[in-house]
Amino acid sequence: MIAVHGLTFEQLQAEARARLPRGHGRARQIHRQVVRQGRFAPEEIDDLGPASVAAWRAQFAMELPQVVRSAQEESERGTTAKAVLRTDDGLEIECVHIPMGRGRHTLCVSSQVGCKMGCTFCETGRMGLIRHLRADEIVAQVLVARHVLGWDVRNIVFMGMGEALDNADAVLQAIRVLNDPSGLAIGQERLTVCTVGHLAGLRRLQEAGFKRLNLSVSLNAPDDATRSRMMPVNRKTPLSRLQAALAAYRPRRNFTLGVNYCLMPGLNDTRGDAAGVAAFCAPIARVLVNVIPYNPGNDPLTRAPTDAEVERFIGWLREEGLAVRKRVTKGRSVMAACGQLGNVELRRSRRRLPQVSGC
């Protein structure tokens, strides 16, 4: 059985030709149902007889994950909402709908259940990796957001649970499906992959040739000792290797790399740290540093920075000549902000897979 929503239109058409008896096709109408209504209902298609419906049902499926919980936070910037979805094997994943101003919203989607990267500031990292999501499960988050929850989704960031490039096969396929001009047609420039520095995944992304796709890297500390304490991936991929890989990543001439910096008082917020960020970014063509105030979770490393501390650090980065954007904290009260996704129940009953190859 193949999940319809894990395929582009062309892929569905090819699979239908290969799997169904001649004359039972209708891939275009089925695909349109999926995209426009978020459902798989071959019996509702005109002129598709019972034998064809049965053939489609025998070969293809579309089960959207159930919404088991949701929570939202109101602020003057709009409503930030988190939805917890149950997968077909009873696990849970989270996606977050974030207001971006002018009525636009970004959907932050998960790519794994849990994560093996173990970043110490992140709730998901404390779960360990339970399993990768399939491409259809990643796309399903967008379909549920639009068709079940009624959320408007303009941009999509792969920044929810999991390291996206640790699940490169599924994430690349999900990008193809989301970007498919005959399907959801979400432009690559509206999609952002976020990584902690998964070099093998970065190579896969480069080879995939998505020229307009956005990429951001979570830096969070400009020296190896601090970054290795915060982000174990740094022990395997120190800053010099990450820097070289990012300097070589240039999918288009005007490409700007997003550099995410989660500001943690007492850990990575000195004047010297700001200079270190600038030194890290220097060989990389164009960067935009996103300063993200730390969101304390259930077992916080430190407190959240004050506005004055965030502004001071941003000022230092600008003195260093960097382009900087402050990420306004959204969803902190409902554990929907950066670094706060994760499921306590799942963590308690986690079923670890053997660890897959690292960054």
Ligand code: SF4
């Ligand atoms: S920050 Fe991202 S990569 Fe690190 S543990 Fe959390 S989900 Fe994984």
